[in-house]
Amino acid sequence: MKLKLTQSRRDFMKTSSGIALAGAAPMFFMKNAWAEKDFVNNPGDGKSVTLGFNVPQTGAYADEGADELRAYKLAVKHLNGEGDGGMMNTFKPSSLKGNGVLGKKVEYVTGDTQTKSDAARSSAKRMVEKDGALMITGGSSSGVAVAVQAYCQEAGVLFMAGLTHSNDTTGKDKRRYGFRHFFNTEMSGAALGPVLEKEMGKDRVAYHLTADYNWGWSQEGSIKKYSEELGWKTQAAVRTPLGAGDFSQYITPVLNSGADVLVLNHYGKDMVNSLTQAVQFGLRDKQANGKDFQIVVPLFSRLMAQGAGENIKGIYGTTNWNWSLEDEGSAAFVKSFGAEYGFPPSQAAHTCYVQTLLYANACEMAGTFYPPEVIKALEGFEFDGMGNGATEYRAEDHQCFKDVLVVQGNDNPSSQFDLLKVVQEVPRAQVEYPADMLGGELGPYEKS
Amino acid sequence: MDALLLQLLNGLDKGGAYALIALGLTLVFGTLGVVNFGHGALFMLGAFCAVVMQKILTLSEKVKDESVTFFDAYKEVPYLETWFGETGTMIIDWSVPISLFLVIPFMMLVGWALERGLIKHFYKRTHAEQILVTFGLAIVLQEIIKANFGANPIPTPAPDIVAGSANVGSWFGMGDNLVYPWWRLIYFIFSMIVIFIAFAFLKFTTFGMVVRAGMQDRDTVSMLGINIERRFTIVFGLAAVIAGLAGAMYAPTLPPDYHMGMDFLVLSFIVVVVGGMGSLPGAVLAGFLLGILQSFASMNEVKSILPGIDQIIIYLIAVVVLLVRPRGLMGRKGVMED
Numbered sequence: 001m002k003l004k005l006t007q008s009r010r011d012f013m014k015t016s017s018g019i020a021l022a023g024a025a026p027m028f029f030m031k032n033a034w035a036e037k038d039f040v041n042n043p044g045d046g047k048s049v050t051l052g053f054n055v056p057q058t059g060a061y062a063d064e065g066a067d068e069l070r071a072y073k074l075a076v077k078h079l080n081g082e083g084d085g086g087m088m089n090t091f092k093p094s095s096l097k098g099n100g101v102l103g104k105k106v107e108y109v110t111g112d113t114q115t116k117s118d119a120a121r122s123s124a125k126r127m128v129e130k131d132g133a134l135m136i137t138g139g140s141s142s143g144v145a146v147a148v149q150a151y152c153q154e155a156g157v158l159f160m161a162g163l164t165h166s167n168d169t170t171g172k173d174k175r176r177y178g179f180r181h182f183f184n185t186e187m188s189g190a191a192l193g194p195v196l197e198k199e200m201g202k203d204r205v206a207y208h209l210t211a212d213y214n215w216g217w218s219q220e221g222s223i224k225k226y227s228e229e230l231g232w233k234t235q236a237a238v239r240t241p242l243g244a245g246d247f248s249q250y251i252t253p254v255l256n257s258g259a260d261v262l263v264l265n266h267y268g269k270d271m272v273n274s275l276t277q278a279v280q281f282g283l284r285d286k287q288a289n290g291k292d293f294q295i296v297v298p299l300f301s302r303l304m305a306q307g308a309g310e311n312i313k314g315i316y317g318t319t320n321w322n323w324s325l326e327d328e329g330s331a332a333f334v335k336s337f338g339a340e341y342g343f344p345p346s347q348a349a350h351t352c353y354v355q356t357l358l359y360a361n362a363c364e365m366a367g368t369f370y371p372p373e374v375i376k377a378l379e380g381f382e383f384d385g386m387g388n389g390a391t392e393y394r395a396e397d398h399q400c401f402k403d404v405l406v407v408q409g410n411d412n413p414s415s416q417f418d419l420l421k422v423v424q425e426v427p428r429a430q431v432e433y434p435a436d437m438l439g440g441e442l443g444p445y446e447k448s
Numbered sequence: 449m450d451a452l453l454l455q456l457l458n459g460l461d462k463g464g465a466y467a468l469i470a471l472g473l474t475l476v477f478g479t480l481g482v483v484n485f486g487h488g489a490l491f492m493l494g495a496f497c498a499v500v501m502q503k504i505l506t507l508s509e510k511v512k513d514e515s516v517t518f519f520d521a522y523k524e525v526p527y528l529e530t531w532f533g534e535t536g537t538m539i540i541d542w543s544v545p546i547s548l549f550l551v552i553p554f555m556m557l558v559g560w561a562l563e564r565g566l567i568k569h570f571y572k573r574t575h576a577e578q579i580l581v582t583f584g585l586a587i588v589l590q591e592i593i594k595a596n597f598g599a600n601p602i603p604t605p606a607p608d609i610v611a612g613s614a615n616v617g618s619w620f621g622m623g624d625n626l627v628y629p630w631w632r633l634i635y636f637i638f639s640m641i642v643i644f645i646a647f648a649f650l651k652f653t654t655f656g657m658v659v660r661a662g663m664q665d666r667d668t669v670s671m672l673g674i675n676i677e678r679r680f681t682i683v684f685g686l687a688a689v690i691a692g693l694a695g696a697m698y699a700p701t702l703p704p705d706y707h708m709g710m711d712f713l714v715l716s717f718i719v720v721v722v723g724g725m726g727s728l729p730g731a732v733l734a735g736f737l738l739g740i741l742q743s744f745a746s747m748n749e750v751k752s753i754l755p756g757i758d759q760i761i762i763y764l765i766a767v768v769v770l771l772v773r774p775r776g777l778m779g780r781k782g783v784m785e786d
Contacts, residue, residue, distance in 0.1 A: 058594075058599075060705075060707065061599065062598070063598050063599050236748060238751075243711065245702055245708070246462055246701070246702060248461065248743075249455060249458050249743040249747075252455060253451060253746075253747060253748055255454065256625050269600075269601055272600075272601045272603075272703055273702060277701065280611070280613070280631065280632070280700075280701070281627070282612060282613035285612075306600065306603075307600045307601040307602065307603060308603065308703075309603030310603070334519070338519025339520075342521070344519075344521075415513050415515040415516050415521065416513065416521075417516065417521070
């Protein structure tokens, strides 16, 4: 018998195509498997993934940092299928299953930003390089957010920003690897403008006291822009040193300046001090130009409102979220957080909790932890049930667009936590702006 | 004119705080020869005495807060209000002035403990070492306060009756535009009283005479058989009490937080240097002078000519004074010149 050892060209093509197809078959059943390659802190076959929570544990914003950390711990608990699930039950569309992320248990490490850019960057670096953090999140300052975001872009690790309100975070300093759920000064101005018109009229003269750093300038610019569009005049915009403590020498010129509105572009301790002292100088009860004198604090926080005590009564401002909202997402989160800690969450806690869930969900959607694919899953992602109504992570600048709350210090609080009254939920359409308005470049998907 | 008078009042009020802190610093430096960078923390501790007194007076029973429906929340109803009704509310309202009765013994005790437990071991060490150890002490005190009270400012309001503003203009027939907060006026008067008592104590008592003699020549006083060390311990306690009183009364103006002492410390050192190291009248004079100049430099009219002058005026004055009078305005010969 003679064996036929030669193959026809047709047979060869058939065989090789079959082998290639069989070899590639699993890739078709594995989402984005083509993109799967090695990346920083790839968990591989490990049973867990580590997230890095970079919050101010010392310094002026330590209380906000503590609340952020509480929210992160709660989010980890819910992602791992423990507790009542919180907003995981209301978040839609959701790919989260309550079995960790992509079947891996979520663990975490923490860092202390100290509300200092260099310290925040160092702690993020430590969490990435030594602790194996796959994603960094947190912070309570725009300076910190911008610095950590830049580091994360270099390192090829995602950064889900915590509380950062300056336009720059998703404006001129935006990065492909950085995402912000919190609103910004532009959105505060757009939301506040119409409410100020309704409550105070078009014929007003404003006097700005502004914290002399990046966020303060950004906030002053937005409020001036929107208030002057209403017809308001700006009498003066005075810069005050950060952490001035005693603002009396800046407040006394307001008394006889001819202004009838004082805008305090201050946050944190500066806000507490300047507002307290403005009220002590009688500005809240003063009459000017035949009208009631008004004080506006563009960015309000419940934790800061506690520091200002009675002085916040009647004062207008904006906030990203408030625990008194009654939508099902907010109710689920407040119930879960309240049961765990005995008090309602702050807006900082809310944004951090949401960011953690959004990251986890994006990994599930992408079917991988590979950052470029997770980024693509987040870009343009539309969701609801997280406390701010229908929300979108805009692909062009990584800024979340959602309803913004205009609030007022509560004159008659019904409970010890009821410090801010929601005056209006300003719809998302009113606070949206063109993606290229604030400048900046996102940069590449792949780590350079 | 109104603007000038308002800034003058601001300066007197601010200067009152500077002068009180600088007075204690100078006392300690003049007697013990110690550069105490922990003095700002003593000011902060005084403010927290007001916070503690407020917490004591508002000790409360927890009552279920029915207005919170999402979870089990509890509100606090002060026992004083439950037991004494409106009288209880009034006592709580006066917590800051009442806290002065806590400040005096507590700060004296703190001063004594710090001097005996730490400072006395550094009398013969260099000023650099003294600065390091007292600065470390300040950080420890800050962190203790933060661990117990958090990092956020704590509202500590003045009594309702003095919470508003006084129509200062009408007192002098200048119209209704010149208003100034009652509590700041009270603070200025209070600082003047404390300064007067401290000077009277040092001037008219035997103890004060010995301390003043010790400031001039410690060795000679010791050779006369006087236990100058024991008196210096009391002086440290006295300086701590003055800083504490200044802090407690400042609490309604600046809601206390753990870092407030550091904010005042650097300025107060400049006050001491400008006034003259070791000179008590110099410290008081420089305190008010720098407070007033800082306020005037913050006027928009001044800043439009010299932008940023409000933030450097104190340092600028210090440079000029040290160039013209190297020992400060009222400095004594030989102090820190070895």
